[in-house]
Amino acid sequence: MMExxxxxxxxxxxxxxxxxxxRKNAWAVCEDGRCAGVFDALPERWRxxxxxxxxxxxxxPGLTDLHxxxxxxxxxxxxxxxxxxxxxxxxxxxxxxxxADADYARAHYGRxxxxxxxxxxxxxxxxxxxxxxxxxxxxxxxxxxxxxxxVGKVNMDRLSPDILREESTAVSLADTEAWILATRENFPxxxxxxxxxxxxxxxxxxxAGLGAxxxxxxxxxQSHLDENQDEIALVAQLHPDCESYARVxxxxxxxPAECIMAHCVYLDAAERRLLRERGVxxxxxxxxxANIRSGIAPVTExxxxxxxxxxxxxxxxxxxxxxxxxxxxxxxxxxxLWRLRGGTGRWLRSEEALxxxxxxxxxxxxxxxxxxxxxxFDAVVVDESRWPARPQNTDAQRFERLLYQAGDRDVTAKYxxxxxxx
Amino acid sequence: MMExxxxxxxxxxxxxxxxxxxRKNAWAVCEDGRCAGVFDALPERWRxxxxxxxxxxxxxPGLTDLHxxxxxxxxxxxxxxxxxxxxxxxxxxxxxxxxADADYARAHYGRxxxxxxxxxxxxxxxxxxxxxxxxxxxxxxxxxxxxxxxVGKVNMDRLSPDILREESTAVSLADTEAWILATRENFPxxxxxxxxxxxxxxxxxxxAGLGAxxxxxxxxxQSHLDENQDEIALVAQLHPDCESYARVxxxxxxxPAECIMAHCVYLDAAERRLLRERGVxxxxxxxxxANIRSGIAPVTExxxxxxxxxxxxxxxxxxxxxxxxxxxxxxxxxxxLWRLRGGTGRWLRSEEALxxxxxxxxxxxxxxxxxxxxxxFDAVVVDESRWPARPQNTDAQRFERLLYQAGDRDVTAKYxxxxxxx
Numbered sequence: 001m002m003e004x005x006x007x008x009x010x011x012x013x014x015x016x017x018x019x020x021x022x023r024k025n026a027w028a029v030c031e032d033g034r035c036a037g038v039f040d041a042l043p044e045r046w047r048x049x050x051x052x053x054x055x056x057x058x059x060x061p062g063l064t065d066l067h068x069x070x071x072x073x074x075x076x077x078x079x080x081x082x083x084x085x086x087x088x089x090x091x092x093x094x095x096x097x098x099x100a101d102a103d104y105a106r107a108h109y110g111r112x113x114x115x116x117x118x119x120x121x122x123x124x125x126x127x128x129x130x131x132x133x134x135x136x137x138x139x140x141x142x143x144x145x146x147x148x149x150x151v152g153k154v155n156m157d158r159l160s161p162d163i164l165r166e167e168s169t170a171v172s173l174a175d176t177e178a179w180i181l182a183t184r185e186n187f188p189x190x191x192x193x194x195x196x197x198x199x200x201x202x203x204x205x206x207x208a209g210l211g212a213x214x215x216x217x218x219x220x221x222q223s224h225l226d227e228n229q230d231e232i233a234l235v236a237q238l239h240p241d242c243e244s245y246a247r248v249x250x251x252x253x254x255x256p257a258e259c260i261m262a263h264c265v266y267l268d269a270a271e272r273r274l275l276r277e278r279g280v281x282x283x284x285x286x287x288x289x290a291n292i293r294s295g296i297a298p299v300t301e302x303x304x305x306x307x308x309x310x311x312x313x314x315x316x317x318x319x320x321x322x323x324x325x326x327x328x329x330x331x332x333x334x335x336x337l338w339r340l341r342g343g344t345g346r347w348l349r350s351e352e353a354l355x356x357x358x359x360x361x362x363x364x365x366x367x368x369x370x371x372x373x374x375x376x377f378d379a380v381v382v383d384e385s386r387w388p389a390r391p392q393n394t395d396a397q398r399f400e401r402l403l404y405q406a407g408d409r410d411v412t413a414k415y416x417x418x419x420x421x422x
Numbered sequence: 423m424m425e426x427x428x429x430x431x432x433x434x435x436x437x438x439x440x441x442x443x444x445r446k447n448a449w450a451v452c453e454d455g456r457c458a459g460v461f462d463a464l465p466e467r468w469r470x471x472x473x474x475x476x477x478x479x480x481x482x483p484g485l486t487d488l489h490x491x492x493x494x495x496x497x498x499x500x501x502x503x504x505x506x507x508x509x510x511x512x513x514x515x516x517x518x519x520x521x522a523d524a525d526y527a528r529a530h531y532g533r534x535x536x537x538x539x540x541x542x543x544x545x546x547x548x549x550x551x552x553x554x555x556x557x558x559x560x561x562x563x564x565x566x567x568x569x570x571x572x573v574g575k576v577n578m579d580r581l582s583p584d585i586l587r588e589e590s591t592a593v594s595l596a597d598t599e600a601w602i603l604a605t606r607e608n609f610p611x612x613x614x615x616x617x618x619x620x621x622x623x624x625x626x627x628x629x630a631g632l633g634a635x636x637x638x639x640x641x642x643x644q645s646h647l648d649e650n651q652d653e654i655a656l657v658a659q660l661h662p663d664c665e666s667y668a669r670v671x672x673x674x675x676x677x678p679a680e681c682i683m684a685h686c687v688y689l690d691a692a693e694r695r696l697l698r699e700r701g702v703x704x705x706x707x708x709x710x711x712a713n714i715r716s717g718i719a720p721v722t723e724x725x726x727x728x729x730x731x732x733x734x735x736x737x738x739x740x741x742x743x744x745x746x747x748x749x750x751x752x753x754x755x756x757x758x759l760w761r762l763r764g765g766t767g768r769w770l771r772s773e774e775a776l777x778x779x780x781x782x783x784x785x786x787x788x789x790x791x792x793x794x795x796x797x798x799f800d801a802v803v804v805d806e807s808r809w810p811a812r813p814q815n816t817d818a819q820r821f822e823r824l825l826y827q828a829g830d831r832d833v834t835a836k837y838x839x840x841x842x843x844x
Contacts, residue, residue, distance in 0.1 A: 073810070074811070074812060075812065076810070076812070076826070077812075077822055077823055077825070077826030077827065078812070078819050078822050078823070079822070080753070080757075080772065080822070081771055081772050111810070111811060115810055287754075290754040290755075290757050290758050291753075291754065291757065292757075293757045293758070293760060293761045293765075293769065294761065295758070295761045295762065296758060296762070319826040320826070329754075331502070331713075332709075332712040332713065332751075332754075333712075333758070335502075335712050335713065335714075335715045336712050336715070336717070336718060336755070336758060338715055339715045339716065339717045339718075340717065340718070340762050343715075347715065349503055350502065350503050388495070388498070388533070388537055389496070389533060390496060390497065390498070390499075390500070397500050400499055400500050400501070400502070401499055401500070403499070404498070404499030404741040404742070405499065
């Protein structure tokens with residue numbers, strides 16, 4: 001049994017109504033990795049616990065990254081002048097192919113995990129490569145770095161380059177099951193996630209087999225959906241029997257209760273209904289969608305329609321793991337979309353950016369993303385002292401200042417599920 | 423006469439063709455504040471000069487900020503959920519009104535100048551407020567901080583709130599001339615700039631008087647142009663005799679040889695021709711244009727048509743003075759515009775972002791923005807060591823890494839017109 005402790009400071013999180021909530025000069029109690037409550041005065045029964053006193057500092061729930069390609073971290077920010085296919089061929093495919101080498105994987109995934117550890121992200125759902133051994137290395141690296149979440153060994157048995165395509169559907173499935181069996185009990189905080197790269201790179205037999213594995217082992221699924229228009233046209237051509245891209249995943253059992261679909265820039269009405277019915281999480285990746293010119297997902301519509309939405313860095317379509325940047329990118333993109341659509345509808349409110357990066361995405365991992373009684377205790381303490389001076393007449397202004405000034409470098413203490421990382 | 427010196431390191435700037443140029447392990451000579459050349463080996467004649475050795479470090483020309491509201495710096499990042507008019511009324515107008523108090527101005531402009539000094543910006547063209555004494559305080563603060571550029575006492579005699587409107591046209595013009603006379607010879611590196619806030623806030627008589635002052639004293643002009651569609655409609659209504667917004671400025675002599683027009687999101691064909699003929703600089707402010715939902719300026723078209731273009735932070739429409747952020751914002755905005763226009767035309771190349779922030783905007787200040795013989799010697803040394811490890815197989819990749827990782831905080835040494843600031 002984990003010991004309890006108390007954290008003291010100015011707690012900032014969001015409500016289910018996507019509103020910012022401040023509890024300043026408050027005391028949060030952690031017991032067995034879960035939040036026992038946030039109190040204006042520390043109740044008698046917990047006064048014997050050790051106190052980590054961050055009086056005056058802002059304390060956020062950890063940030064959640066629903067979509068990131070760990071092997072692409074090493075070239076984040078490179079090659080954005082390329083067209084997408086050139087970028088994949090010049091950078092993504094040859095780099096990912098190197099992860100066949102476990103030593104290479106260990107070195108590079110170690111760096112990825114170390115940098116994530118230092119920042120504000122506490123939960124992550126990551127793509128590895130098609131190599132099962134490499135995916136296990138990534139899980140170990142994240143576990144050792146103290147993070148929580150999921151990792152996927154990627155599947156791709158068609159329409160992929162020779163250097164990065166599995167030998168056959170049978171081998172792809174057998175490797176996946178072997179990887180599941182080898183890892184699912186090894187890492188208390190990192191789960192295996194079924195990860196078809198996306199529809200075009202998986203044969204129907206592979207999709208069906210992955211759906212069966214997800215069901216057999218009760219695993220989550222992650223993939224890409226409706227990222228760009230050429231991709232959507234290709235899927236329509238490959239699966240003429242399905243009325244939409246999302247329907248292809250559904251047909252093969254790949255929209256289970258725990259599921260993340262990245263991007264969703266161009267969901268049609270039927271797809272939105274389907275994702276809502278299935279409880280699928282949309283990983284909104286505004287930085288990537290600008291960098292590689294995919295477009296802007298109408299994220300306010302998804303929220304207002306009741307879809308589950310979180311943010312993804314989508315490194316290396318995104319150039320940084322920093323989820324504060326992802327929040328700012330989400331706001332900018334939504335504001336521009338409003339303008340470029342002629343000023344109709346609404347734009348994302350600042351408070352909703354924090355919701356997406358905490359409670360919105362956190363829900364994929366269970367009771368995560370806010371300081372609620374019974375929820376897992378993720379927290380990051382942020383140092384505001386190095387930012388330019390600003391008037392802080394209101395709590396709202398203090399929140400806005402954080403939104404526009406903070407970065408991973410400002411995190412001075414971090415907890416994941418009650419464990420203190422630093 | 424200023425002493426000469428030599429700077430040694432990896433020089434990165436752009437050519438007139440908007441291409442990146444590396445001169446690594448090279449020696450730049452500064453004499454009398456100007457660059458005498460960049461050499462693979464230090465020529466004999468300069469071997470007696472002191473050497474600032476930054477071997478292995480990247481050295482950029484200073485960055486140039488063509489548009490920033492100095493009094494708004496204190497609330498940068500606040501209030502972006504507001505509509506524009508609410509934002510002006512809640513934040514901009516009441517804050518600017520406080521600069522009637524010279525002590526208030528001294529404290530806040532001092533902070534603005536100190537933060538600019540620490541970053542990568544070497545040249546700036548700033549709006550103060552309508553208060554002449556405050557504008558002089560800003561000039562002094564920038565001069566003392568070691569920066570170079572221009573400052574405008576703002577003019578506004580109509581359609582402005584009571585707390586921020588000049589008493590009369592005559593007073594506005596008299597105050598402006600008094601401010602010009604009091605400052606134009608006092609600050610070797612900071613010039614007064616004629617600054618009508620924008621057409622709606624200036625009566626025709628005021629515009630005419632400001633045009634006459636610009637001519638009389640040979641001063642530059644700065645203002646706003648075509649930032650958003652409501653503003654354009656209002657100008658059309660106020661000046662039915664002028665066929666465009668830009669034409670109003672031109673009619674009153676406010677597009678002189680040295681001129682910056684901020685934003686230019688919606689220039690029509692005739693306005694583009696007029697600005698090109700007059701040699702007006704467009705201050706492209708992509709961050710602000712997203713934050714306050716103005717739109718996206720088609721900056722690749724302006725460049726390809728031969729307009730002069732630089733970048734502006736537009737604090738506090740922009741949330742940061744950091745021009746590295748402005749470069750990234752310019753790239754994202756252009757990529758999204760390309761997509762949202764259906765994938766026709768082109769998007770801004772990465773190299774062009776550096777061009778805009780250095781040579782493009784630098785040309786407004788004279789021979790500034792590149793390491794060319796005879797040009798003013800602005801330079802910033804950037805520390806790359808704290809960024810995540812990346813493969814740097816090519817110079818192009820090293821440049822891209824800098825573009826996506828660098829910030830004002832990474833500047834370790836800085837020169838403006840040959841003076842070392844730190």
